[in-house]
Amino acid sequence: MSKIRVAVIGCGSISKHRHIPEYAMNPNVELVAFCDIVPERSQQYADQYRAKAYTDYKEMLEKEKPDAVSVCLPNVLHAPATIAAAESGAHVLVEKPMASTEEEALAMIESAKANAVFLMVGQNQRLMPPHVKAKELLQSGALGKVISFRTSFGHPGPEAWSVDGRNSWFFNKEEAIMGAMGDLGVHKSDLLRYLLDDEVSEIAAFIGTIDKQGTEVDDNATCVLRMKSGAIGTLVASWTYYKGEDNSTVLWCENGVMKIGTDPEDQVIVELRNGNVEKYKVGAIATNESQTTSGVIDAFIDAIVAGQPPVISGEEGLKSLKVILAAFESQETGKIVQI
Structure with a gap:
């Protein structure tokens, strides 16, 4: 062809x-x-x-x-x-x-x-090897249902990443519309939906510009989510992790805990309640410093x-975007927003 x-x-x-x-x-x-x-x-x-x-x-x-x-x-x-x-x-x-x-x-x-x-x-994020492996392990049923979770994506900000540095469009609200939540938060809302095979039903969020000077876009967000299954957890997005990037997720399940991206060697770790520990070296999650395919x-x-x-698909992208938009609505109204 x-x-x-x-x-x-x-x-x-x-x-x-x-x-x-x-x-x-x-x-x-x-x-x-x-x-x-x-x-x-x-x-x-x-x-x-x-x-x-x-x-x-x-x-x-x-x-x-x-x-x-x-x-x-x-x-x-x-x-x-x-x-x-x-x-x-x-x-x-x-x-x-x-x-x-x-x-x-x-x-x-x-x-x-x-x-x-x-x-x-x-x-x-849903195509990164550790996340693909995590999904496979969750689908095997060994861990049982997910009860609670935390997921975070933070790095020092786009200054070092963007070709325009501190003058990047990332910091211009008219062009970016949203900051860390649009850059990193939407990755995590998509990842949670993918891993848990579930949708977010409610969200409460604190979003603000805490440390980046001269910009109106958000540099930090902490959100509390309830999934349709009833599982609850937190989603964090940050541009002020100045000591280095964190892109980790922990899922507490009926039969144990799964840690993703918490260890530099073993990208997925499963600790079961019966004492068994499984560690998987499946390839790293791409970072700004270390680009993998x-x-x-x-x-x-x-x-x-x-x-x-x-x-x-576009429909999948929209579902992940709606979580972020609802988080901004929660910040503006001070209320829990249903999705």
Whole structure:
């Protein structure tokens, strides 16, 4: 079969570390175009991959007619770029959070359906080896039902990660809409939904800008969640873990406890009530300092090749986004919000 012609819209850090190299490694892909408002950025990749460079994604979609695109733009642009790409007939992989509002997300899902293209959301946490293993162990039934949990995702903030450093769009509320919750919290709401095979029914949240100077976006959030199953727990997102990244989850179950990402050697540890301890070395979770293959790009391309809807659909992205939006509503109203 002919290769899938892919274009990347937005050539910042997530493209540099994940999307572009992972597309380049995929034998079914030909990178045909790159778009960024900073001409040097798109040109650099165009030169490297013998592709075309653009500063306007609408012009690029019209001229190149790619089969698929990655949307790696500031959060506020996810919806318009996704819809434009879908209307041009391209399958879309959009970074998380998929949109800034529920209305935008629904419009993106509708546009993909109307144009008979796939929409996938880059919720990569559910594809990381420790999380895949954890899900497998939970499904085996050995631990019994999950009763309570805690999950946290924190790092020192986007300053060191973003190509623009402290001047990044991440800190501009008009472009980012949300801070640590949109960057990290939505990863964890998606992970909990995936691991527990359950939906969040209620959420109460404290969200604020506690330490980052000169920005209105949130740098910390602590949320209390009740799942439909009755399980309760906490979800934490932070940009002020200055001593280093934490992306760990602990699940307390009927028959024991599962610890994910708490140990540098054994990524998944199961301690059963009968005294048995199982440790699994399954490969690390990718971090900003240590990039491992996310699995998202391959899953997206596999879906297109097979003609099967992607595993992390627009609908899945919306469910994970709604948890975050409800958390902001809880912060604003001071009330527990039902989802």
